[in-house]
Amino acid sequence: MRGIPIRSLAAAVTIGVLALSGCGTQTAGAPVGPGGSGDDRTIRARQVMRLTQVHEETGMTLLEGPVFDEDGRLLVVDVTAPAGEAKVLRVNVRxxxxxxxxxxxxxxxxxxQFSPYDGRIYLTDFSHGDIVSLAPDGGDPRTFFSGEVDGSRMNPDDLAFDREGNLYLSDSRGMSEGESRGRVVRIDRAGKKATVLADGLASPNGISFDADYRGLWFSELTRNRISYLLLDGGGEAASRHTAVRVDGGVARTDSIAVDADGNLYQGLHGRPAMAVYDKYGERLATVEVPARAARGLESATNVAITPGGTRAYMTVSGPGGGYLFAFEALAEGTRQSNGG
Structure with a gap:
């Protein structure tokens, strides 16, 4: 979710101008993937299918949050879908x-994202500040969490679960009179206790645990940076530092996924591409939509890597519609590269 000041986002949704915001191949001479080397590696994604068209009522389509279910079907949310149209889609990628x-x-x-605690699908409702859960078949909607956190309602964007089923959210509140107001919030698995782990952030967006569940990676949309939040044994913040500064030009940092080797896949809003870094901040590769397929596409928001495999599915959207593109990831998919 990205693009315009947070204070006017709800109104923008209402009037339909919400501006949030064979598989992989490689460029000749630029090795890619496990064991690859080189300073200028490009992974070319291929188009799988178009999922959505621009909605007449909202004037947009924006795909996000891809996550595989236990049957290997891919769930995708359409942020700007109006009432009555699919807000969560289930895709048979084969x-x-x-x-x-x-x-x-x-x-x-x-x-x-699917909870490891109760197996339900959890959705972040950006405009209303709620966390909603569904049964795996899409039925039985429930409000898991609603209300204020430390006196302020959230704009929850992305989420990640720890092994016990507690939720970690990017609260993508924007700027108010020059002050950064975004937060990282933890909600216990019962939905009763909400704790602010980090604040003073500039529209935090992507969030994901590292491969060992020791800490959280999160991106800030309006600062084009990725930070690392180390956690203590009780899920509280132990330390925080800026880890990667993303050279995105006009593009900005969107959602984050992490593979089994700890590599970060950073989505870009404003460019149909993803930047891939290792856990030490080295730029490993760029996942690109080929120019001939990129017309009408503006953002690559998120990715799901097949659990236990390397096939990755990237959500890409723009005036040309909402699409899935596929590529070969640098390592296998895990929970941290499947949803959020």
Whole structure:
């Protein structure tokens, strides 16, 4: 979810101008993937299918939060889908078919993830500050969390679960009179206790645990940087530092996924591409949509890497519609590269 000042985002959704914001191959002479080397590596993604078109009512489509279910079907949220149209889609990537899994009259859903605690699908409702859960078949909607955290309502964007099922959220509040107001928030798995782990952030967006669950990577949309938040044994913040400064030009940092080797896949809003870094901040590769397929596409928001495999599916959107593109990741997928 990205693009315009947070204080006017809800209104923008209402009037339909929300501006959030064979598989991989490689450029000749630029080795890519495990064991690859070289300073200018480009992974070329290939188009799998178009999932959505621009909605007449909202004037946009924006795909986000890809996550595989236990049957290998890919769930994707459409942030700008109006009431009655698919807000959560279920995709058979092999057959290249999709169906509506969930819709409602209210939600602006920006991410999806399965809880390791109860197996339900959790969705972040950016506009209303709620966390909603669904049964795996898309039914039985419940409000898991609603209300203020430390006196302020959230704009929850992305989420990650720890092994016990507690939620960690990027609260993508923007600027107010020059003050950065975004936060990283932890909600216990019962939905009863919310704790601010970091504040003073500039529209935090992507969030994911590292490969060892020792800490969280999170990006800030309006500062083009990725930070690392080390956690203590109780899920509280121990330390925080800027880890990567992303040279995005006009593009900005969107969602984050982490593979089994700890590599970071940083989505870009404003360019149909992803930047890939190792855990020490070295730029390993750029995942690109080929120019001939990129017309009408503006952002590569997020990615899901097949659990236990390396096939990756990237959500790409723009005036040309909402698409899935596929590429070969540098390492296998885990929970941290499947949803959020």
């Amino acid at each position: 057959k290249k078919t999709s169906e509506q899994l969930h819709t409602d009259a209210r939600g602006t859903y920006t991410s999806a």
